[in-house]
Amino acid sequence: MTRRQEIIEMLEMGEWSLEHLANHFKTTLKEIILDFEHIPKSIRPRRLKITPAYCKKCGFLFRDRTRINKPSKCPDCKSEWIEPAKYRIA
Numbered sequence: 354m355t356r357r358q359e360i361i362e363m364l365e366m367g368e369w370s371l372e373h374l375a376n377h378f379k380t381t382l383k384e385i386i387l388d389f390e391h392i393p394k395s396i397r398p399r400r401l402k403i404t405p406a407y408c409k410k411c412g413f414l415f416r417d418r419t420r421i422n423k424p425s426k427c428p429d430c431k432s433e434w435i436e437p438a439k440y441r442i443a
């Protein structure tokens with residue numbers, strides 16, 4: 354089984370951040386992001402569901418982010434205490 358297939362299995366069972374997956378597979382965030390660019394095609398007609406990243410200080414939600422990466426700072430309160438987005442397969 355390829356890493357991509359393993360990621361898909363994990364996303365079917367729970368929701369995970371990209372950081373968690375990178376740690377789990379002992380690889381870089383960049384590699385995981387590459388996998389994520391292909392996953393939507395592989396899981397059709399199911400879809401990737403995203404729980405948006407949020408600021409743990411003021412609760413700001415990063416709703417409109419289309420790019421897969423972790424926001425570094427809250428635009429509202431400038432906190433860097435950000436809970437990353439989590440992904441699962443619906």
Ligand SMILES: [Zn+2]
Nearest residue numbers: 408411427430
């Ligand atoms: Zn904030």
